Amino acid sequence: MNTLNSNPVHGATRLNDWGLIRASGEDAAKFLNSQLTQDFALLGLNEARLAGFCSAKGRLQATMIGWKASEQEILLALPAEVLPGLLKRLTMFVLRAKCKLSDASGEWQLWGLTGTDAEQWLGDAAPQTRWSLGQKGEATVIRLPESGAQARFLMVQAKEAADPALNPLSPSDWQWLALQSGLAWVRAATHEQFVPQMLNLELLGGVSFKKGCYPGQEVVARSQYRGTLKRRTFLYELEGQALPGQEIFHSEDPGQPAGLVADVASKDGRSLILAETKIAALASGSLHLGSIEGPLLQPRPLPYALTEPE
Template sequence: MNNWNEYLSSRGARLAQDGSGHVPDFGQSLGVADLAPGFVAPVTDQGLIAVTGDDAAGFLHNQLTNDVEHLGPAEARLAGYCTPKGRLQATFLMWRSSESVFLQLARELQPALQKRLSMFVLRAKAKLADVGTGQVLLGIGGAAAEGTLTPLFGALPPTPYSRIDHPLGTLIRVADAFGSARYQWLTTPAAAQMAWPALAAALRPAGTDAWRLAEIHAGVPQITLRTQEQFVPQMVNLELLGGVNFKKGCYPGQEIVARSQYLGKLKRRTALAAIDAPAQAGDEVFAVDDPDQPCGMIVNSAPNGSGGVDALVEMKLAALEQGDMRLGSASGVPLRLLPMPYALDALDL
């Protein structure tokens, strides 16, 4: 156990028993009402790859769904990495410094994805490295987030997917949730430990489960091990979030992604739902009026403080319009659709 985890444990954090350093919560599951006033969460399920070298941006531009070559130093973007058949192998939050492009992704995917991307570097002047070790990622959100961070940083990133570099680390404003701005702060354990007392005094201490719940309510999907190669980007709304650039050059799966966008109406989307039962990514859902085959799959889920989960669920638009979906089978626990933070085509969800 490292000093940061020991510090969090002394402040009430519950650490995973597998020695991974994962911090799911601070002793209890929190819901939207608990988090909306303001929260701070160690985010312990993310990995970070730095791609460095003269050709780093060009190399990634030819691999990912979004424009990397024109990624500005004051912004962040979502992106996906697809198979040749257009299915997502990973989703990233990416940003760049003067030396490197950074790719944040689910930690469980990082070793294999980093190895796979490295195989395609070939003669490009680009090198991939794991740079997550020794850094701390904090997620801060809710109504009190801005007022709590301003004394530490001064000016904050002004809009979603903008960022600043600061002596205290990198601060990125990500998609809003619960009606307020959210930020992720990448810093050193020493800086995090220095700031924690003030943060925890003003904000509700929470764990990674709470940050996942906030991501879900922001409508932001993340591919994990259980959902690799299940979805074309549009199925999880990635292009609605600015994670796909349809004007850039080719990348693996580009033709299929473009065809899904321009040839015919999209038939599948991801929506937000509450489920009064445990559920996890990769679990199937069924429409009551079509019980013989699944109509969709859970993309991400997180405990919602009420014994169940809130989830992003990919499914057929026809099932969304019909509205009666169940977990696991047509006789399973019902899904209760919740409002999405952005429009899904012509659907009012």
């Protein structure tokens, strides 16, 4: 059964499992530009950027969305489970830069909005292109990658602000849509498991290959320009539950993992997973969760083409 083509859902859900880091000071953009995979030196006030933070070996420790709240203040939104680790690591590198980092999660509400009802409610504040930014009153609205033809938005507003005037959306429905967008977030269980291209991050606008150095930049560039990528992230559906960090096995090579679950959505006894997978494993045989006796992974289409590096 393919449950991807279910009826569109509409509404808003509070993203209680997300948080915010504030970078403030005259060097905030310059500092983040030296640490993240995207170009923050050129970040404008009307746009957001998807980015990653890598180890020296080019392995992702966190992925996030960043935007300017003002000329000297940048906010980074990311899953709360990896926020303390990222804040600690970034703080280690500030040194003499005029940039102060803090956990601003307690000052804001983060909401996921989706559907035509959300677009109508946002009105002129609804950004029209991916990663563009709008303002609805004092709230910031960022357009996220679409789930099929369905628009999705991240809305960030003050803690005391009223809830959006939209139908409540269950977290499981929101996560199900999020997985269909093809964007997997680094979780605690997948810390340092992937270089950006393994998560298709560059295809979603999360990597700049024209900016200066950052931790792991040489490894990321080498993955892009030397040889063919052997692993990519694909979308699958399966019966039962799954968890980030679970291994995937191939029926023709049961002795070693063929991939790793990056992100998961579950509802009605089924799961969608975005899983980093050996490309060669897709040519024949079958993929299973946990072992070759585990649930069968049924491939589902991604909303973008998997291109090879030039």
